[in-house]
Each structure stands twice: as C-alpha cells, then as structure tokens.
Amino acid sequence: MSLDGLGDAFFPASRCRHEGAGASIDMVPEAHRSHVRARSSAAQPGANKAAAAPSGVDTESLLPRTPFPPAQQHHHPHASVSVGSDSASPSELTSSSSSRDSIPTLDAAAELRRGETSPQKGKNTRRAKTQKNTKWSRGGAASSDSTGSERKTSVPHAPSKNSQSAVSSPLSTRILQRPQAHTQAAAATAAAAAAQQARSMATSYGAAAGDSRRGVTSPRPKGREAKNTFCRNVTIYGHCRYENTCPYIHDSSKLGQNENKMKRFNVDSPSFTPLQSSTNGTLTPSSRSQAISPKAANAAIFTPKSQRSAASTPSLQTKEPAVEWHPQQDFAEFVPGQTFDNQMVDPNAQAQALGYDPFSASSSISAMAGAGHQTAAINPYAQDPSLSGASFYQNAGGFQSSPAYHLYWPVGPQPTGLLAYQRTAHDFFIPDALREDLQKKAEVSRQVATNSAIPPIEQFHSLFCLDTSPQKNQSIFGYANWIYKAVSSKDGNMYALRRLENFRLTNETAIRSAQAWKRILNGSVVTIHEAFTTRAFGDSSLIIVTDYHPNSKTLAEEHFKQVPMGRYHGRQAASSHVPEQVLWGYIVQIGSALKAIHGSGLAARVITPSKILLTSKNRIRLNACGILDVVQHENSRPLSELQSDDLSQLGRLILCIANGNLSAHLSMQKSMDYIKRSYTGRLTECIQWLISPQPNAGAPSSPTTNGPRDIDNFLAGIADQMASVLDSELHVQDTLTNTLARELESSRLVRLLIKLNTINERPELDASQHVPGSTGPVASSLWAETGDRYYLKLFRDYVFHQVDANGHPVTNLAHILDCLNKLDAGTDEKIMLVSRDEQNALIVSYRELKRGLESSFQDLVRAGRQSGK
Numbered sequence: 001m002s003l004d005g006l007g008d009a010f011f012p013a014s015r016c017r018h019e020g021a022g023a024s025i026d027m028v029p030e031a032h033r034s035h036v037r038a039r040s041s042a043a044q045p046g047a048n049k050a051a052a053a054p055s056g057v058d059t060e061s062l063l064p065r066t067p068f069p070p071a072q073q074h075h076h077p078h079a080s081v082s083v084g085s086d087s088a089s090p091s092e093l094t095s096s097s098s099s100r101d102s103i104p105t106l107d108a109a110a111e112l113r114r115g116e117t118s119p120q121k122g123k124n125t126r127r128a129k130t131q132k133n134t135k136w137s138r139g140g141a142a143s144s145d146s147t148g149s150e151r152k153t154s155v156p157h158a159p160s161k162n163s164q165s166a167v168s169s170p171l172s173t174r175i176l177q178r179p180q181a182h183t184q185a186a187a188a189t190a191a192a193a194a195a196q197q198a199r200s201m202a203t204s205y206g207a208a209a210g211d212s213r214r215g216v217t218s219p220r221p222k223g224r225e226a227k228n229t230f231c232r233n234v235t236i237y238g239h240c241r242y243e244n245t246c247p248y249i250h251d252s253s254k255l256g257q258n259e260n261k262m263k264r265f266n267v268d269s270p271s272f273t274p275l276q277s278s279t280n281g282t283l284t285p286s287s288r289s290q291a292i293s294p295k296a297a298n299a300a301i302f303t304p305k306s307q308r309s310a311a312s313t314p315s316l317q318t319k320e321p322a323v324e325w326h327p328q329q330d331f332a333e334f335v336p337g338q339t340f341d342n343q344m345v346d347p348n349a350q351a352q353a354l355g356y357d358p359f360s361a362s363s364s365i366s367a368m369a370g371a372g373h374q375t376a377a378i379n380p381y382a383q384d385p386s387l388s389g390a391s392f393y394q395n396a397g398g399f400q401s402s403p404a405y406h407l408y409w410p411v412g413p414q415p416t417g418l419l420a421y422q423r424t425a426h427d428f429f430i431p432d433a434l435r436e437d438l439q440k441k442a443e444v445s446r447q448v449a450t451n452s453a454i455p456p457i458e459q460f461h462s463l464f465c466l467d468t469s470p471q472k473n474q475s476i477f478g479y480a481n482w483i484y485k486a487v488s489s490k491d492g493n494m495y496a497l498r499r500l501e502n503f504r505l506t507n508e509t510a511i512r513s514a515q516a517w518k519r520i521l522n523g524s525v526v527t528i529h530e531a532f533t534t535r536a537f538g539d540s541s542l543i544i545v546t547d548y549h550p551n552s553k554t555l556a557e558e559h560f561k562q563v564p565m566g567r568y569h570g571r572q573a574a575s576s577h578v579p580e581q582v583l584w585g586y587i588v589q590i591g592s593a594l595k596a597i598h599g600s601g602l603a604a605r606v607i608t609p610s611k612i613l614l615t616s617k618n619r620i621r622l623n624a625c626g627i628l629d630v631v632q633h634e635n636s637r638p639l640s641e642l643q644s645d646d647l648s649q650l651g652r653l654i655l656c657i658a659n660g661n662l663s664a665h666l667s668m669q670k671s672m673d674y675i676k677r678s679y680t681g682r683l684t685e686c687i688q689w690l691i692s693p694q695p696n697a698g699a700p701s702s703p704t705t706n707g708p709r710d711i712d713n714f715l716a717g718i719a720d721q722m723a724s725v726l727d728s729e730l731h732v733q734d735t736l737t738n739t740l741a742r743e744l745e746s747s748r749l750v751r752l753l754i755k756l757n758t759i760n761e762r763p764e765l766d767a768s769q770h771v772p773g774s775t776g777p778v779a780s781s782l783w784a785e786t787g788d789r790y791y792l793k794l795f796r797d798y799v800f801h802q803v804d805a806n807g808h809p810v811t812n813l814a815h816i817l818d819c820l821n822k823l824d825a826g827t828d829e830k831i832m833l834v835s836r837d838e839q840n841a842l843i844v845s846y847r848e849l850k851r852g853l854e855s856s857f858q859d860l861v862r863a864g865r866q867s868g869k
C-alpha cells in the first residue's frame with residue numbers, strides 16, 4: 001500500500017521532487033514531506049538546502065542542522081509522526097497512523113544509507129549490513145564502518161529478533177535525523193558502555209533491552225502526542241508487551257476519540273485511493289496517477305449515506321500479502337454524504353468494508369482495470385434475449401386514443417441561416433408527413449369492430465368492413481361487392497377479402513382461373529392470394545383474398561371525391577388540376593402492371609378509378625384484377641381484345657383524371673381540347689394513342705407508326721417518361737434510406753434508454769448476489785445504489801432532471817440527445833455529477849459511464865439467467 005495516492009489526493013503540490021536529496025525525501029511519505037518542507041522553510045530559509053542539495057551532496061551532514069526535526073525524529077519505535085503537534089493550526093498535518101510511516105520508510109532508509117556509503121550495492125544487501133554492523137553499535141567503537149550518524153543510533157525497546165530486518169531499518173534510519181542535542185546525548189551514553197556490552201546488545205536484541213537503553217532514553221512523547229499516537233507494537237505484533245508503561249495508545253477506539261475528532265483532515269483521512277481489481281481478481285491499490293480521479297469502475301464503492309449500515313462485509317485483511325501491511329483506515333469505503341470524521345471514528349466498519357468488492361463480481365468489470373477500452377467483448381447492438389418479449393404494440397389492450405400527430409409538428413416558420421453544426425429538433429426525427437402516414441396506417445390496421453356480427457370465414461377472423469358507402473355499385477362485376485379487412489389464423493397477417501354477394505359458381509374451372517393471378521407479383525398490382533366460395537354470410541358468396549394496404553384509398557376517392565354533407569351532397573367536388581408528372585406516374589405504373597399481366601397471358605379488365613388503390617403518395621396499384629375472369633368465365637372475349645381494351649381503359653382513366661370528371665370520356669372532343677390546353681402535346685399524344693380504337697396505330701411518339709397496339713409498343717413509346725419516373729422514384733428511395741438511417745440513430749438511443757431505465761433504482765437486486773465466492777455476510781448496500789449504478793443514477797439526473805438557477809425544470813432536447821449520443825459513443829469528455837443532496841460531486845467520463853452501463857446491464861442479464869435455471 002502506498003501513500004502516494006493519499007498524498008496526491010490531499011497534497012497535490014507535494015508531487016514535486018527534489019532531485020538531489022531524493023533519498024532523504026523518499027523516506028518520508030509524500031504528505032509528510034510536503035509538510036515538513038513547508039515547516040522547515042518557514043522556520044529557516046536555509047533549511048531547505050538539505051532537500052535541495054544536488055546529487056552527491058552529503059545530505060547526512062545537513063540533516064542535523066535542520067532546525068525543525070523531520071517527521072522521523074521520533075525516538076520511539078512507533079513510527080507515528082507528530083510534526084508540530086503543539087500547534088493547532090488547521091494546516092498542520094498529523095499522522096497518527098504509525099503504519100504509514102513504517103512501511104514506506106523501509107526501503108528509503110536503505111536508499112539513504114546506500115547513498116552515503118556504497119551507492120553501488122544492492123538495496124537488500126546494504127540494508128542487511130546496516131542492521132548487522134551498525135545499527136546496534138554504540139559509540140562508534142564497536143562498528144567498523146560506523147559513521148557519525150550511526151553513532152547516534154539509539155533504539156529503545158526493539159520488538160523481536162525475527163522482525164529485526166523488517167522493523168529495525170526504518171528505525172535506524174529515523175535515528176539519523178535526530179536533533180543534534182539528542183544524538184549527542186546518545187553518543188555520550190553510548191561511549192560509556194563497553195564494546196562487549198554493545199555487541200551483547202546487538203545480539204540480545206529484545207531481551208531485557210529496556211535496562212540497557214535507559215541510559216539513552218528517547219525523549220518522552222509529549223502528553224498530547226502520546227494521546228494521539230497509536231502504539232506501533234500493537235499494529236505490528238498485535239499487542240504491546242509494555243502496555244502498562246507505554247505512553248502510547250493501545251485501544252484503537254480511543255485513538256479515534258482522542259485525535260480524529262480534533263483534526264478533520266490529516267494523512268489518515270479516508271482514502272480516496274480506489275481499489276483496483278487486477279486481472280487475478282485481487283485488489284491492488286491504484287497507482288499514483290489514479291489517486292483522485294474517480295475511475296468509475298474501479299473506484300471505491302459508493303454507497304449513499306442512507307444506504308450505508310454497519311452490516312458487515314468480509315474483511316480484506318486475509319487477502320493481503322503478509323509483507324504489505326495496510327492500515328485499516330486507508331481502505332475506507334467512500335460513502336457519499338458521509339463526513340470524514342464519521343469514517344475515522346468507525347475503523348471497524350471501514351475494515352469490514354475492505355472485504356466487500358462488488359466489482360470483482362463481474363468479469364467484465366475486472367476487464368475495466370485494463371487500460372484499453374474493451375468494448376469488443378460487449379456488443380451493445382446485439383439483441384438481448386431478455387428484451388425479446390417486449391410488446392410491439394402501443395397501447396395494446398389499454399385505452400386507445402388517436403396518436404398525437406401534433407407532437408413534432410413545426411410551429412411557426414422554420415429557422416433559416418443555421419450554421420453547419422446547428423440542428424433543429426425536426427432534424428432528429430423522420431419527416432412529419434411520413435411519420436403521420438405510417439402512424440395512421442398502423443392505427444387503421446389495428447381497427448376492430450366491437451360487437452361485430454360478421455362471422456369468421458375459413459381461417460379469416462376479425463373481419464372489419466372497409467367500405468365507406470352502404471350503396472354498392474353492381475355495374476362493374478354484376479354483383480354487389482363488399483370488402484373486409486381480416487386476420488388469417490394461419491400466418492397472423494392481414495388480408496383484404498372482397499365478397500361478391502349471391503355469386504353462384506356454375507363451373508369449377510371458373511374459380512381456378514384465379515390461380516394464374518397468384519403468380520402476378522408486381523409492385524403496381526394488388527396481389528391475389530386465393531378465391532373460394534362460402535355460405536358463411538347466409539348466401540353463396542365469392543371471396544377473393546388479396547393483399548391488405550392499410551389506409552389506402554381509391555383514385556376515385558382521391559380525384560373525384562363527393563362532398564359528403566350539406567347542400568353539395570352527392571355532387572361532384574370541384575376538380576383540381578392534377579400535375580402532369582402525377583399523370584405520367586400513373587401511366588408508367590399502370591403500364592408496368594399491364595406489362596406483367598399481359599406477359600402472363602392475362603388481362604386486367606378493370607382499370608377504373610374505383611378499382612385502383614392509392615397506397616401512398618402517387619403510388620397506385622391495380623385492384624380487383626382477376627375477378628371478371630371468374631365471374632365472366634364463360635363469356636370471355638379473346639385475350640388480345642381484352643388486352644387492347646386495357647390500354648383503352650388506361651387512356652380513359654387518364655383523360656378523366658386530367659379533366660377531373662368521371663364522365664369525361666363521354667364527351668371526347670371537349671375533354672381532349674382541355675387536355676391540349678392544360679398539358680403538353682406529349683401527354684395529349686399519349687392519351688390519344690391509348691384511346692384510339694385502331695388496332696395498328698403505332699406507338700406514341702415512336703418513329704414508326706406501324707407497330708402493333710400492345711403494351712410493349714406502348715412502353716417503348718413512353719420510354720423517356722419511364723426514365724423520368726424511375727429517377728424520381730430513386731430519389732424517393734434515397735430519401736427513405738436516409739430517413740431510415742436517421743431512425744437507426746434513434747433506435748440506438750432507445751437501446752441506451754432501455755438499459756438505463758432497467759438499471760436505475762432497481763429495487764430487488766442486492767449487491768451480495770454478485771460477489772462470486774463471497775463468504776461474508778450479506779452486503780448492506782443495494783445494488784442499484786452502489787458502484788457503477790450510483791454513477792448511472794446521478795447521470796440520469798444529469799441528463800433528464802436538470803434545473804435552472806431558479807430551480808425550474810430544464811427540458812432541453814439538445815442537451816438530452818447530446819448526452820445520450822456521447823454516452824453511446826463513450827467519449828473521453830468528463831462531466832460532473834452531483835448527488836441530490838449536493839454533498840458529493842463526482843467527475844466521470846462518458847467512457848467510464850458506458851462501461852458501467854454495459855457491465856451493470858450484463859449483471860442484470862446474468863441474474864435473470866440464474867433465476868431462470
């Protein structure tokens with residue numbers, strides 16, 4: 001355990017190092033060094049020469065002149081440091097934890113000595129030699145390589161032989177820095193002792209040493225120091241054999257009461273050093289560079305104050321390597337909303353917190369300790385099986401109201417002159433017209449008739465009548481016909497069922513003629529699936545099953561609508577001019593349909609405004625094809641005649657639409673005059689060619705006029721218009737593709753929101769479920785309120801619950817989209833998350849948040865799988 005992190009956390013300025021005196025400075029923990037330097041500098045400007053001495057300078061000779069004794073001046077094996085303990089200045093730092101001093105100075109002591117005598121030698125070798133030859137020698141006579149500093153050596157009650165190498169080095173090193181007066185006294189006392197006695201002391205280390213050391217007693221600690229200093233023997237050996245006489249504290253609880261209540265900040269303040277899970281699953285202290293930054297995944301567990309309890313968690317002490325002794329206080333769990341004082345007076349709770357490591361529960365989290373962002377292991381776009389059960393239907397089973405089409409409708413003029421990076425809210429969503437069209441289709445598709453008396457037919461159920469008028473026109477098929485929307489129980493799809501009332505099937509082959517129409521798969525033809533007769537309606541009805549195109553209307557409804565109410569009831573609505581491009585679009589689409597139909601040896605036979613569906617803007621489909629083949633099976637005309645009639649019907653259709661009059665073909669000359677006046681000669685010529693009764697009239701605008709009157713010749717004549725229509729359709733396709741790509745972005749954010757809401761404030765999942773191999777008691781903190789989840793909770797507030805300076809809600813769509821997009825990308829940008837009680841402010845990056853989101857969600861998925869087993 002290094003104190004570097006702690007030192008950095010509280011004393012960032014102490015990071016600067018003095019090159020020349022590195023050995024001596026490294027003896028002192030970072031925090032102490034900073035303080036000691038400050039004090040020394042304040043007391044005597046020249047004091048810092050020791051620290052600032054260049055390499056090669058005899059730092060030892062400088063040390064005794066230091067007016068203010070360094071932190072290691074304690075005469076006692078207790079490594080605790082109380083610098084300037086008689087000062088109550090808040091800026092003073094008091095280290096009450098002896099452990100902090102002991103371990104970091106072990107190697108440093110050797111470093112110092114190596115620098116003094118034999119820089120070439122290895123650390124361990126040098127340290128052993130120091131202990132053997134110089135440490136316990138007194139007066140210099142007994143030591144062959146005693147130095148001035150070593151003659152000052154004085155170690156009161158040494159702990160034990162076995163621990164000599166581990167403990168004596170730092171002690172001896174500290175003695176090097178004793179004040180001049182004290183060392184001189186020690187030297188005088190030592191000079192009075194015989195060399196044999198000195199050797200005996202060196203070998204009988206720990207045995208009745210107190211007597212022999214009385215002559216060189218260290219200065220007794222000041223009362224307040226002793227009160228505030230924990231006995232090092234207890235911390236190292238578990239007990240102090242001199243407890244009755246030892247002035248230091250042996251009860252850790254008293255330590256907290258005596259000292260920590262007085263000093264809010266000191267080097268033993270709760271550590272911000274995160275415990276990182278290494279690859280083998282053990283905890284290691286974070287590196288110096290990571291001391292204060294709250295790395296989301298690996299930082300100490302965050303437990304809101306309200307969630308924290310003293311419920312025990314397994315101790316980490318048993319996991320620690322024997323040589324790395326960690327003071328319990330160093331591993332305090334960071335609890336938002338909890339003051340440092342509270343943590344300090346409860347060392348047991350902190351010790352219990354050591355063993356609790358929610359992060360080791362997830363293998364994915366341990367991967368976070370790595371420097372790389374291991375996103376490859378997690379595919380955020382993969383379909384989670386846990387999500388597969390989600391309903392696709394809005395308001396399914398609940399109250400159904402009309403979709404809120406107005407939600408995104410632009411109010412007022414659109415802003416102009418936006419810069420390249422500026423967007424309006426509408427830029428993030430699909431165009432309003434398309435969205436409304438799709439939503440209406442979905443709404444119409446779900447329409448059901450309550451208390452419907454329409455019976456199910458074969459596999460079709462939930463029949464819903466699509467007819468808009470109760471008056472049925474029998475002129476087309478010779479039968480009254482109705483059309484229903486129905487759901488097939490075979491495949492669950494919706495179909496349109498056209499029923500011809502009172503149809504009597506006299507010839508079986510008649511109904512088989514519908515089979516040929518099943519092969520017509522053209523984008524401009526409503527596909528026929530089957531035909532059958534039924535008596536489900538109480539009569540003999542012919543049923544033609546076709547594709548269902550929700551929210552479509554006929555060309556008759558589009559261009560020849562009747563005014564339904566008022567004095568104009570029944571009258572044809574005033575015609576509006578139909579653009580020529582629309583007419584060409586109709587011609588090309590129907591031409592394409594006829595090409596497919598005629599190519600299959602069939603004829604459409606019904607090309608009339610009421611039997612052509614407009615399924616979306618300018619998108620038409622021939623409807624009710626093949627019905628006449630069944631109904632007029634025995635009175636059928638020659639195919640060539642029927643196919644030529646298809647072209648004539650197409651001509652009349654365009655003529656009527658262009659004139660805005662369903663009976664325009666009855667006054668041909670007048671209607672053609674209107675066409676000539678209102679449209680180009682190219683369209684006029686095309687219409688004339690279509691309605692011309694001559695069988696060999698050539699092709700419209702074709703170089704030769706001798707071609708046959710068929711669909712191929714017709715399409716060749718309008719090739720230029722077909723290319724134009726094809727190009728506009730390609731543009732439409734591109735636009736839709738871009739819209740789809742934009743929606744893909746929205747679906748990304750929806751996935752994020754799903755995960756975020758699945759994790760946030762989940763009440764039932766306890767953290768203890770995710771500690772693999774945990775034998776300790778049940779963790780007290782709720783899963784959703786700790787670790788990564790706590791960050792994510794604060795992030796949710798940051799994104800959605802922002803308020804302005806007056807506390808009013810901020811509903812900034814740009815902010816929300818910005819945050820979610822950055823979270824999805826996992827950027828390195830850092831944000832500050834503030835707890836709701838404003839007692840904690842955490843700085844995290846989107847990258848860390850993303851890792852936490854993914855790992856937390858994986859925790860949930862795993863927990864769900866486990867419960868399913």
Ligand SMILES: Nc1ncnc2c1ncn2[C@@H]1O[C@H](COP(=O)(O)OP(=O)(O)OP(=O)(O)O)[C@@H](O)[C@H]1O
Binds near residue numbers: 471496552553557
């Ligand atoms: N395959 C279909 N999919 C969806 N809606 C359809 C389908 N076929 C027809 N419709 C709708 O059903 C309604 C009635 O269609 P239909 O073909 O009966 O026209 P109509 O105006 O009633 O003509 P007619 O008076 O000659 O029966 C129209 O609004 C039409 O849009």
